[in-house]
Amino acid sequence: MKNGLLICPSNVDSYKEAELKELMDSGLVPCTTQIFYNPNQIRTKSLLGTGKIQEVRMLLEENPDIDTIVIGYPLSPLQARELEAAFDKPVLDPTDLILNIFSLRAQTKEAKLQVESALLKRKLNRLSGFYTDLDRQGGAGQNRGAGEKKINLDKRQIQLYITQNKKELQKIENQKKTQAKSRNNSNLPIVALAGYTNAGKSTIMNKLLELSTSDSENQKQVYAQDQLFATLDSFVRLIDTDPAAPFLLVDTVGFIQDLPHDLIEGFKSTLSNLKDADLILEIVDAANENHAGHIETVARTFESIGVSQIPVVQVFNKCDQTSFAHPEADNDRIFISARQKSDIQFLQNEIVNRLYGKEVTTTLELPFEKMNQLYLIQKHARILEEKPTDEGVKLTIRYREKNFPKLAGIFQQS
Missing domain, CATH: 3.40.50.11060 (GTPase HflX, N-terminal domain)
Structure with missing residues (x-):
């Protein structure tokens, strides 16, 4: 220390x-x-x-x-x-501090390569500045000797490392593109968590996972701590609290004021998850006195990485430490405290409403000869009540508006 x-x-x-x-x-x-x-x-x-x-x-x-x-x-x-x-x-300076923190937090191979590349570029810029100063002091026609040779050797070595890192990162990015294609082929909507660092993104992901019905090993919780840049890695988890309205939840690296350009560039492959999202949840630390400034910083970062066109819902977290009433929704703003299970349930329902539409309750008759279609109803709706009839079964179901096309054929036949 x-x-x-x-x-x-x-x-x-x-x-x-x-x-x-x-x-x-x-x-x-x-x-x-x-x-x-x-x-x-x-x-x-x-x-x-x-x-x-x-x-x-x-x-x-x-x-x-x-x-x-x-x-x-x-x-x-x-x-x-x-x-x-x-x-x-x-x-x-502030950039050095952020790079130091990123060095401490990097866990995966991708994050370590991204941070190392940013550090190398930083070092290269420092060397370039030093070389320019030598040139200004000595004059273009003078031989500056061993010092200049050492700097040029260092610059070439650094550039070589940067090139090697870029190749390794490209391999990882290609693998992630294959995984992203697989996710897109699943036709599941993607929700991305973004926002200022330490606003509670990873905590919210973990709380939503606790509500989820899946017990897959891939559903393990992500690292979450009350600290800046607690995690630099992108995580994807299935949220199927409502089995008829599942979605993929993606956590991303946090933003900060004056985030170094090299870091934004270096983490573009991680931040690219935002571009694939159907909905972005911008997590805001409502208890931070400068949360309005944080919102401005996030908006600028969204613009710089080209995701301004994707629908954004601002989720004001930590409202239990403020005067904000919660849980509440006001157009594209949701107010919650991640500490309270009822608030997380409210958030989950608000997400699903935006992805799948509101719930509709109806009844239908399913004849015996069409019983093979019962699996479609179970997949895209919830059966609230079943009553046997002489011709088959009478069902009371609840489904989401956007799931109607998947059930329309059954409704027409009932």
């Missing part, structure tokens, strides 16, 4: 400041001390002025346990290098 010094611009809003500290905790660099700098006096080369650098040095002397410095502002390669030289300690 490291001890971190957080250096923020003085105009940072309280939500961003709190999120930076949470990122530090999640990245195992807890904030033990914090200072601010004037954002109107930013230096191109070092970000901080000489006076502020001297102030930080004195602070580090007074607090020798601080071993990592976090700047709450995106750093250029030159700025990062200048600050590390000035403080003789690792200097991280």
